[in-house]
Amino acid sequence: MVRIGTLPMRLLALDYGADIVYCEELIDWKLLRSERRENPVLGTVDFVDKTDGTIVFRTCSREKRHVVFQLGTCDPQRALKVAKLVENDVAAIDVNMGCPKEFSVKGGMGSALLTQPQKAFEILKTLVEGVCIPVTCKIRILPDLDNTLALCKFLESSGIIALTVHGRTKEERPQHPNHNDFIKAVSESVSIPVIANGGSKEIEKYEDIGKFCEETKCTSVMLARAAQWNCSIFRKDGLLPLDEVISSYLRYSVDYDNSPANTKYCIQNMLKELQETPRGKKFLEAQTLQQMCALWNLSEYCYKKQLEFKEKGLLGRHTVVPSSFEPPSKKRKLGEESETDDIIEMKCAFYRNLYASDVELPKTRLLTWARNKGLKHPVYVTQQEDKLFRSIVTLDGKKYTSSFWEKNKRRAEQGAALVCLCALGVVDINTVNDAVL
Numbered sequence: 352m353v354r355i356g357t358l359p360m361r362l363l364a365l366d367y368g369a370d371i372v373y374c375e376e377l378i379d380w381k382l383l384r385s386e387r388r389e390n391p392v393l394g395t396v397d398f399v400d401k402t403d404g405t406i407v408f409r410t411c412s413r414e415k416r417h418v419v420f421q422l423g424t425c426d427p428q429r430a431l432k433v434a435k436l437v438e439n440d441v442a443a444i445d446v447n448m449g450c451p452k453e454f455s456v457k458g459g460m461g462s463a464l465l466t467q468p469q470k471a472f473e474i475l476k477t478l479v480e481g482v483c484i485p486v487t488c489k490i491r492i493l494p495d496l497d498n499t500l501a502l503c504k505f506l507e508s509s510g511i512i513a514l515t516v517h518g519r520t521k522e523e524r525p526q527h528p529n530h531n532d533f534i535k536a537v538s539e540s541v542s543i544p545v546i547a548n549g550g551s552k553e554i555e556k557y558e559d560i561g562k563f564c565e566e567t568k569c570t571s572v573m574l575a576r577a578a579q580w581n582c583s584i585f586r587k588d589g590l591l592p593l594d595e596v597i598s599s600y601l602r603y604s605v606d607y608d609n610s611p612a613n614t615k616y617c618i619q620n621m622l623k624e625l626q627e628t629p630r631g632k633k634f635l636e637a638q639t640l641q642q643m644c645a646l647w648n649l650s651e652y653c654y655k656k657q658l659e660f661k662e663k664g665l666l667g668r669h670t671v672v673p674s675s676f677e678p679p680s681k682k683r684k685l686g687e688e689s690e691t692d693d694i695i696e697m698k699c700a701f702y703r704n705l706y707a708s709d710v711e712l713p714k715t716r717l718l719t720w721a722r723n724k725g726l727k728h729p730v731y732v733t734q735q736e737d738k739l740f741r742s743i744v745t746l747d748g749k750k751y752t753s754s755f756w757e758k759n760k761r762r763a764e765q766g767a768a769l770v771c772l773c774a775l776g777v778v779d780i781n782t783v784n785d786a787v788l
């Protein structure tokens with residue numbers, strides 16, 4: 352699932368009993384822009400966008416035999432190139448032919464392929480012949496059963512080893528009933544295993560998975576929303592309380608340096624209406640993994656892990672370790688400076704509500720300080736990644752930045768100014784970190 356099926360959620364699903372996990376659908380050209388890098392600090396393999404450094408796909412050995420790489424594509428050769436790039440790190444390749452989103456359909460991907468069976472077949476056949484791992488595909492049903500069966504048989508003849516069927520047409524939405532009878536008919540008419548999908552609304556406990564299997568005459572079930580809401584749905588011994596699931600999810604997010612924005616999105620989908628509770632509201636304010644962890648009593652866990660990563664050379668938040676990884680010999684404590692590419696980076700975040708209305712904010716304070724010292728005005732350069740921002744301020748030839756990424760440029764600049772003030776000794780770092788941690 353897009354934005355849900357990232358590494359922490361996949362590992363959690365495996366812990367709870369899922370046999371196979373899928374990454375979020377990844378579009379071929381995004382992968383083609385990326386390069387494979389081993390990340391020795393986290394023990395992961397990262398596919399990193401060469402143009403902006405974002406991590407497109409992160410995986411690890413724990414899931415290697417279970418993770419299916421789901422591809423969005425409309426081109427056999429592009430699909431093959433991507434599959435070759437990842438084939439040694441994943442268990443199988445799946446082509447998504449069910450996505451009804453405008454973005455996919457306009458690009459000739461997803462459910463657009465349902466009406467272009469020849470192209471769909473070519474993509475699958477090219478993959479089957481070109482990679483050494485299994486190939487599968489996921490479809491939605493067509494409005495007519497006979498056409499659905501004909502399509503499935505045709506796709507089966509490409510050599511795929513399994514087929515996932517979501518029992519809704521591309522026009523139908525989640526509130527429409529799932530056509531379990533169509534899935535059953537497909538399962539009875541092809542010889543490869545069919546994975547039934549679309550049953551989450553009726554799946555509230557583990558036993559319901561069996562009922563869905565029974566109704567669709569399938570031996571496997573793919574759960575999307577049910578797992579997104581409470582991933583412990585895969586547990587034979589029953590659902591766990593949400594707090595326990597969130598805590599485990601957060602631990603994995605910390606362990607694998609998952610992006611705070613992605614972590615927040617996934618937890619929001621678990622909390623749903625609980626976002627209205629006092630803790631839920633505090634959670635919505637949180638921007639860093641530390642802040643999120645604090646709400647589930649995991650501050651210390653997060654603090655220690657992040658410190659450990661930093662000591663091993665992981666640069667800041669879900670950051671890419673350079674290909675020439677070299678752990679720094681000098682160990683640092685929280686709040687101490689790290690000099691990376693001559694940038695002084697400190698763990699100190701800007702909190703607007705710590706400043707009364709008559710108190711100067713860090714940027715103004717830094718400007719005043721610089722003027723009084725006869726220095727040139729500070730200059731800010733801001734980077735954006737996902738929906739987060741980091742600013743680097745240059746003052747007197749030195750660069751300063753915060754390891755906390757902010758949700759807008761203004762706050763990122765304030766954060767950088769604060770680091771500069773702390774590094775210069777104008778502000779006491781301890782007063783800032785006391786407030787953060």
Ligand SMILES: Cc1cc2nc3c(=O)[nH]c(=O)nc-3n(C[C@H](O)[C@H](O)[C@H](O)COP(=O)(O)O)c2cc1C
Pocket residue numbers: 352353354355374375376421447449450489517548549550551552573574575576577
């Ligand atoms: C937020 C969200 C993201 C999704 N992303 C994907 C995706 O990346 N690939 C895919 O095949 N289906 C995706 N789907 C569709 C689901 O996999 C699934 O087909 C659908 O939700 C019906 O199954 P369910 O009843 O178990 O939720 C997504 C659905 C949602 C709600």
